[in-house]
Each structure stands twice: as C-alpha cells, then as structure tokens.
Amino acid sequence: MSSEVRLFIDGAEFRVPAGISVAAALRHAGYEATRRAFDASPRAAFCGMGVCFECRVRIDGSERLGCLERVTDDMDIRCDA
Amino acid sequence: MPELRTEILVIGAGPAGIAAAVSAERAGARALLVDMQAEPGGQIWRGQWARPTLAPARQWLDALRGSPVDARYGLRLVDFAEPGLAVFDTAQGAVRVRCERLVIATGARERQLPFPGWTLPGVFGAGGLQVLVKNGWPVKGRRVVVAGSGPLLLAAAATLRAAGAEIACIAEQRRTRDLARFALSLAPNPGKCLQAAILRTKLAGVPYRRNAWVERADGAGRVESICLRRGARSERIECDALAVGFGLVPNTEIARLLGCALHDGAVVVDEHQHSSVPGVYCAGEICGIGGVDQALVQGEIAGRAAAGAATASFRLNIARSRSAHFARALRDAFVLRDELRNLAGDDTLLCRCENVTFAQVRGCRSQREARLHARLGMGHCQARICGAAGEFLFGWDAEATVRPPLAPSRLSCFTVVRSESTRQESP
Numbered sequence: 309m310s311s312e313v314r315l316f317i318d319g320a321e322f323r324v325p326a327g328i329s330v331a332a333a334l335r336h337a338g339y340e341a342t343r344r345a346f347d348a349s350p351r352a353a354f355c356g357m358g359v360c361f362e363c364r365v366r367i368d369g370s371e372r373l374g375c376l377e378r379v380t381d382d383m384d385i386r387c388d389a
Numbered sequence: 390m391p392e393l394r395t396e397i398l399v400i401g402a403g404p405a406g407i408a409a410a411v412s413a414e415r416a417g418a419r420a421l422l423v424d425m426q427a428e429p430g431g432q433i434w435r436g437q438w439a440r441p442t443l444a445p446a447r448q449w450l451d452a453l454r455g456s457p458v459d460a461r462y463g464l465r466l467v468d469f470a471e472p473g474l475a476v477f478d479t480a481q482g483a484v485r486v487r488c489e490r491l492v493i494a495t496g497a498r499e500r501q502l503p504f505p506g507w508t509l510p511g512v513f514g515a516g517g518l519q520v521l522v523k524n525g526w527p528v529k530g531r532r533v534v535v536a537g538s539g540p541l542l543l544a545a546a547a548t549l550r551a552a553g554a555e556i557a558c559i560a561e562q563r564r565t566r567d568l569a570r571f572a573l574s575l576a577p578n579p580g581k582c583l584q585a586a587i588l589r590t591k592l593a594g595v596p597y598r599r600n601a602w603v604e605r606a607d608g609a610g611r612v613e614s615i616c617l618r619r620g621a622r623s624e625r626i627e628c629d630a631l632a633v634g635f636g637l638v639p640n641t642e643i644a645r646l647l648g649c650a651l652h653d654g655a656v657v658v659d660e661h662q663h664s665s666v667p668g669v670y671c672a673g674e675i676c677g678i679g680g681v682d683q684a685l686v687q688g689e690i691a692g693r694a695a696a697g698a699a700t701a702s703f704r705l706n707i708a709r710s711r712s713a714h715f716a717r718a719l720r721d722a723f724v725l726r727d728e729l730r731n732l733a734g735d736d737t738l739l740c741r742c743e744n745v746t747f748a749q750v751r752g753c754r755s756q757r758e759a760r761l762h763a764r765l766g767m768g769h770c771q772a773r774i775c776g777a778a779g780e781f782l783f784g785w786d787a788e789a790t791v792r793p794p795l796a797p798s799r800l801s802c803f804t805v806v807r808s809e810s811t812r813q814e815s816p
Contacts, residue, residue, distance in 0.1 A: 327439065328525025329427075335526055340510045340611045346744045350610050352510035353526075354741075356517030357432055358425050358465075359498045359640075361769035361797070362741065370799065372480060375521060376463070378427045 315383040324379055331356075331363045331374035334387070341389040342374065350389060390483045390801065395421035395459065397695045398475060398488035400466060400643060403431020404681050405673025406494035407449050408688025409695070410458045413492070418696035420458050421486060423477065425465040429453060431496050432516060433681050436523040445685065466643055467802045468793035473668075478798040490668045490695045493644050493656075494688060497674035499541075499634035500777045502725075503739055503747070504732035506606030506615075507633075515634035519545040522552045529553030531629040534615055536560035536603045539636045539723045540585075547591040549632065556592070557628050560601040560617055562635075562726055568599060571722030578715060580682070604732060606631055618728075636723055638777040639675040645791045653677075654780075661700050662691035670695050679716030686712060730782050739782075740775040742768020756785040769797055 312323045317337050324333040331353040334342050341350030342365055353363035356375050363374035366386040374385075399410040402424035410422040422429070428438040434446045441447035453460065464477040464484060475486045499514040506512065513521065515537055522528055532555045535546040546556050561568065575581045604616040604623060614627045639655050650657045650665035655677040662670045672691035673684035686708045690700045733739070735748035743764045750759040756772065756779050759765035765779075766772025771791070779785040794802065 325525055329521070331521060332525035332527070345508070345741070349508060350510050351508060351741075352611075353521060354508075354512065354517060355498060355501075355514045355774070356519070356521040357498060357514075359770060359773045360741065364769065367480070370480070371797065375524070376426055377480070378524075 313379050313381045313383070315379055315381070315385060317385045318387055326379070328379055329375055330365065330367060330372070330377045330379055330383070330385060333379045334365070334374060334385070339387065339389070342387045344389055390485055392485040392487060393421060393459075394487045395419055396488065397421070397490050397492060397692075398423070398486055399492040399494060399692070400424075400475075401431065401494035401496055401673070402426070402429035402460065402462070403494060403496045403673060403684065404433065404445075404449065405496070405684035405688035405691070406431070406492065407453050408685045409492040409494055409670070409672055409692035410460070411449065411452045411456050412689045412692030413696040414456050414458050414692075416693050416696035416698035420692070420696075421488070422453075422458050422460040423464040423486070424462050427462050429460060429462070432520055435520045445681070449685070465796055465798070467795060467798045469647070476802050478796070478802050483799065483802040490670070491647075492662075492670045492672060492688075492691045492695050493647075493649075493664075493675060494671070494673045494684075494691070495640040495643055495675055496684075497637040497639050497678055498773065498777075500636050500638045500781065501633070501774055502635050502729050502732065502778055502781065503737050504603060504605055505734055505737050506608070506612065508738055508741055509606055509608055509612045510610065511608065511612035511629060512606050512631045512633065515545040515632040516541050516637075517634070518630065518632040519548045522548055522554075528630070531555065532557050532627065533630045533632055534558055534560065534603070534617070534626055534628045535632045536562075536601075536615075536617070537634040537636075538562045538725060539634070540719070541634060541637070543585075543588045543592060545632055545634075546595060547588050550591065550595070554630075556595045557626050558596040558598055558617070559592070560598045560603065562602040562729065563599065563723055564726075565599045567722050567724070571718055574718035574722070575715075578711060581715060602726070602729060602732075603631065603633060635725055635729070635781075637674060637678045639678065640773075641675055642771075642773070642791050642795050644669070644671055644675060646793065646795060658687075660690075661694035662687050663694060677716060678719065679712050680719070682708065683712035683716060725781060733782075739778060740765045740768065740772075742766075742770050742774075745775075750779075753783075753785075759785070771796070 396419040410420040437446040670691040672687035749763040753759040
C-alpha cells in the first residue's frame, strides 16, 4: 500500500497522505476556504463530524462532505470557493 | 436499489452502537451496523479502528472485528420508506435496509453559539478540530485557541498539542468554584480521575483561563485573531485557528422522525433502553449526555433487549448508576453563563446555511416562526447548528417533528420511495 494518494482538486494534481479525510486533503493542498456562502463569504470545515455541511464539495461528480470521506487514488474534488 | 435484510439494524457505530450490535449477536440475533463515517468508532474513538491506543476501544473494536456483525460504513439515513424499511444515501447510490427492530445510537454533536466572526475559515468546533486532526488535518506549528465549555476542551487541546499545534490558551467560560465542584464529583470514579490526571500532564504549561470566553474572531478570509473576555478585560490573541464548543447536544433527528418521545432534548427510554415507539431502542448520548462509559452500558443493554435476551445484570446496573452520577455532575458543572447570549451583533449570522442574521429573527417566538419568517434552519444542515443555539439564546424549543429527508440526498433515494407509494394509490 502506498503511503500517498494522487488526486485532483479543481483540476490540479496533488499528492496527500493516504487514509486522511478529503477535508484534510484540501487543507494539505493549501485551501483555506472550500465554499462560498450566498454573500460570497468564505467557508470551510467547521463541525468536523458531518453535521454542519460547511465542508461540502463535489467528489467524482456528486456532492459529499469532505469530513466524512476518505481520499482515494485519482479522486476528483471540486470546490466552490 | 440494493436491499439488505436484517433482524436488528443499529444506526451509529460509536461505542453505544458497537456495543449494541456485538451484544445482539452474542445473544443470538443477526445485526447490521451502519454509520455515515468511513469506519467505526464514532467521534470519541476516531482513528482507533486503524491504530487503537485506548484499552476499551481496542476491546470493543476487536470484538466487532471478531463478530459476525455485518458492518457497513458511509451510509447516511434519509428516511423510512415504510416502517422497518430504512433508506440510506451512500457515495455509490441509495441503499435500503429492511429490519425487524432498530437500535438508534447516533451520538451527539457540539453546541455552537454564534459570535462575530464564527463563520470564518479556521474557526472550528473544539471536538470538531480534534476529529479533523485525527483524520489528518495538519495543525503542526499552528497556533490554536481552544475555548467554550466542558471537559471536551481539555481532550481536544491534548490531541491538538500531540499533533504539533501550539495551544495559545484554553478558555473555559465556567467559574472556578463550579469547576472545583466538578473535580470533586469525580472522586468516586477512579477511571475519570486517572483521565483527568493524564490530561493535566499532556497539557502542562498550557495557559488555562477560567471565567473566560471568546467575544469575536477576526481576519481576512480566515481567522487571524480572537478577543478573549475575562470579567472587565478583553484581550486580543493572535492565532491560526479557534476550536470552540459549548458542550454536547444529542443527535435525535432519527429518533424524532420515528416519533420517539423526548424529554429535555434527549430520548426517553425504559430500563431496557426501549423508546416510546415499539421495536425502537436507543442508546448512548441520544438518551442524555453521559460519556463513553454510559454509552457502552446502554449499548449492551439495548443490544441484548433488542435480541430478546435478559438485560438485568449486577455488573450493568453498577456501571449504569456510576455513569449516571457522572452525567449529572457534568450537566451541573458546565452551565452556560448569561453573557454568552449577548455575543452576536445584528449582522452576526445565526443560520450559517441560509445566511440568516440575528436582526432578521429578533422578536421571533419560536424556531418555527423564524423558519417561516426568515428561512432559518432551512438549509443543508436542517437547523442542526442554529437549532441548538436558538434553544439557549432565545429559549426556543427544538422542533418536535423533523421531516424527511433528514439530509440532502441524491435523487435515487426518493424516486423509489415515491414510485412505490404512488403505485398503491394509482389504479
């Protein structure tokens, strides 16, 4: 098993530690905000446990919560920030 | 849509759910254990599945590994298509589970109270940042303020520090004398005393401020500093992150969807952990915040009862009364102070999902009125965050009824539900 996975965030390639959450991968990739609210204010992971939905991103085309999903090879993550 | 069948469906794979599923199997029943996370352990045992470091976690997770329990992860309940037929959303699509009896063990979330700047990136729940870090969120070299109320602040700070964060300070809103009383109440519970001593060692040198709370967070695009209030003084502290939480709130949505009776925000159960709804058992934090020991005891009882086995045992009764004592001490010690009701300004958001400000809901007498008037609680989280805040801030009752779907879900979860119900109605 490789200790890193390769994935894509908004089209750019990143290598992150295997086994981490998508939310953590976004932070590893340098993202502070991963979503914009209606007033365009930046938002990012908040509750960490699948309750607040602030960390939602599109993973391989469907909306998922970054804090609940684990990274996998070739995962395609899209933010709305 | 794939359909699974089981005798006992256990929703939530934290300590209570694991104990329930394993105990049900030991009593001769078939159990299916599901959780919306990627692996078992809930919040308190996050990361323990891969690398167990806590003795009870290792014991129960090994028991789960060695048991015939069918455990599946990444499933989030959407609705019950009919009694005994649960519909879950997963990354791969909708899944249905047909069951005869149900154990709900959905745990708790943190209570959050709005203050100016609480929506900035870098502001997290206290337990929230703790579990994010356990799943690889990088905090090495980051300066973190941990604030709010309750023993979770200490546990969170210890985890963050072990991961390389610099803890600028821990701010507990409660008064010194209440905290001293709480410490004394732990005396008859050697396990809790030991935990407290270990935390104290892990946090040696970290400033611990009592009577202190965060008034606001500031920064451009992310948190850069916070203001900490202590009596008449307010102090600005620079930081990269703020981890803040005001105690725990039971996750009762699924129990409420099924019509289980509640009291004081927790599900009412009898001595067999049976709720007011036939065939529905509840265990752990949803029956009242009491910690992991209580969750394990209640899980064992619920699992055995759901399997039709006897639940009375000397060991379980002793464990239950000890954990109830801890739960009471916890509730009495960390009462939230009145000043926390006045942190938000007119333009502070109460509902983060729908961007509803305090000014917009001022004068509303209930959560329902705020929803109808200003769309409070109608976004993605369905009032999971603002509901618990409104309860403390305005005395709003959490709404007794919840409506499906319990979370934003893919369309396929509904198409099957819908088509089957209309099939019966149409000629």
